[in-house]
Amino acid sequence: xxxxxxxxxxxxxxxxxxxxxxxxxxxxxxxxxxxxxxxxxxxxxxxxxxxxxxxxxxxxxxxxxxxxxxxxxxxxxxxxxxxxxxxxxxxxxxxxxxxxxxxxxxxxxxxxxxxxxxxxxxxxxxxxxxxxxxxxxxxxxxxxxxxxxxxxxxxxxxxxxxxxxxxxxxxxxxxxxxxxxxxxxxxxxxxxxxxxxxxxxxxxxxxxxxxxxxxxxxxxxxxxxxxxxxxxxxxxxxxxxxxxxxxxxxxxxxxxxxxxxxxxxxxxxxxxxxxxxxxxxxxxxxxxxxxxxxxxxxxxxxxxxxxxxxxxxxxxxxxxxxxxxxxxxxxxxxxxxxxxxxxxxxxxxxxxxxxxxxxxxxxxxxxxxxxxxxxxxxxxxxxxxxxxxxxxxxxxxxx
Numbered sequence: 001x002x003x004x005x006x007x008x009x010x011x012x013x014x015x016x017x018x019x020x021x022x023x024x025x026x027x028x029x030x031x032x033x034x035x036x037x038x039x040x041x042x043x044x045x046x047x048x049x050x051x052x053x054x055x056x057x058x059x060x061x062x063x064x065x066x067x068x069x070x071x072x073x074x075x076x077x078x079x080x081x082x083x084x085x086x087x088x089x090x091x092x093x094x095x096x097x098x099x100x101x102x103x104x105x106x107x108x109x110x111x112x113x114x115x116x117x118x119x120x121x122x123x124x125x126x127x128x129x130x131x132x133x134x135x136x137x138x139x140x141x142x143x144x145x146x147x148x149x150x151x152x153x154x155x156x157x158x159x160x161x162x163x164x165x166x167x168x169x170x171x172x173x174x175x176x177x178x179x180x181x182x183x184x185x186x187x188x189x190x191x192x193x194x195x196x197x198x199x200x201x202x203x204x205x206x207x208x209x210x211x212x213x214x215x216x217x218x219x220x221x222x223x224x225x226x227x228x229x230x231x232x233x234x235x236x237x238x239x240x241x242x243x244x245x246x247x248x249x250x251x252x253x254x255x256x257x258x259x260x261x262x263x264x265x266x267x268x269x270x271x272x273x274x275x276x277x278x279x280x281x282x283x284x285x286x287x288x289x290x291x292x293x294x295x296x297x298x299x300x301x302x303x304x305x306x307x308x309x310x311x312x313x314x315x316x317x318x319x320x321x322x323x324x325x326x327x328x329x330x331x332x333x334x335x336x337x338x339x340x341x342x343x344x345x346x347x348x349x350x351x352x353x354x355x356x357x358x359x360x361x362x363x364x365x366x367x368x369x370x371x372x373x374x375x376x377x378x379x380x381x382x383x384x385x386x387x388x389x390x391x392x393x394x395x396x397x398x399x
């Protein structure tokens with residue numbers, strides 16, 4: 001508090017309030033970073049806006065992917081004179097004119113962060129207009145929501161996306177088993193049932209009985225990264241795993257940050273909101289750091305033989321941003337790949353059109369996966385469902 005007393009005016013209070021806004025918008029900003037920012041402002045000064053922005057970004061940010069959200073929040077919080085009107089505009093649907101340049105991309109979570117208890121817009125006086133605007137989630141809105149990024153959704157969009165997630169047609173790859181069942185031709189002859197039918201008809205052959213192999217959906221194992229940059233994507237994908245688990249497939253689920261936690265039993269509850277809330281409450285390292293190599297090593301050593309088989313499909317949900325030596329990560333990925341039928345890697349970084357696998361962790365993991373798919377919106381999850389229902393084995397990526 002001695003630092004706050006040295007800062008002129010209400011600067012310390014404004015910096016703390018700005019940190020609360022960033023925290024409410026999804027950034028991991030602790031009190032230690034606020035104190036660091038106040039200390040840095042004592043040294044660097046705050047006469048120039050550029051220096052002020054540089055100090056706050058250096059002290060409050062720890063990931064490069066959060067810079068766009070930070071820049072938008074900085075402009076709206078510190079510089080925009082019409083702050084109230086600007087933030088109310090963020091809470092309304094985006095309207096793009098036919099002529100003119102498109103508006104700058106904005107994160108709607110900032111509106112919820114600065115105005116968490118925004119009252120609803122009063123209805124229009126005209127009855128005709130009220131009926132026309134009362135159509136919530138029209139076809140156009142549904143199309144926009146399908147392509148909206150999970151990390152930039154507002155609270156209302158997040159709830160609508162969870163409802164749309166339950167409407168996905170969940171069909172799985174059907175694999176033949178050693179057991180068989182009665183069937184109509186064509187199939188293989190069921191001589192036992194045929195002889196029993198002949199005995200009931202005095203030894204005459206009236207009809208031939210047939211059997212065919214019984215099909216079962218391929219078992220599924222979900223490994224979800226819950227680190228700070230992945231928490232919002234993993235939360236939605238856990239809702240997806242909950243829906244899969246309550247369908248016809250057998251689903252095992254694990255989450256990992258700095259440690260590995262099995263969440264299969266927690267996702268057995270019928271209510272998805274209560275199930276995900278239990279997972280968040282039970283996992284101690286939610287939205288913390290990440291240790292992909294250590295977590296995969298624990299899974300391969302402790303759980304792979306229990307929950308995996310040669311018929312299983314593994315969904316690995318991670319951005320692949322691992323620090324340090326990645327040779328051990330490559331070994332664990334190869335070991336995981338050999339323990340299952342196919343390994344599908346879901347990476348939200350693929351939402352960027354110019355994405356290139358330059359990070360060391362991504363380079364180490366990529367040769368050992370069968371499919372490399374995005375997982376950042378509802379459209380990508382619908383494409384994932386199409387991949388899960390495919391009957392053929394995908395081609396191996398070249399090493």
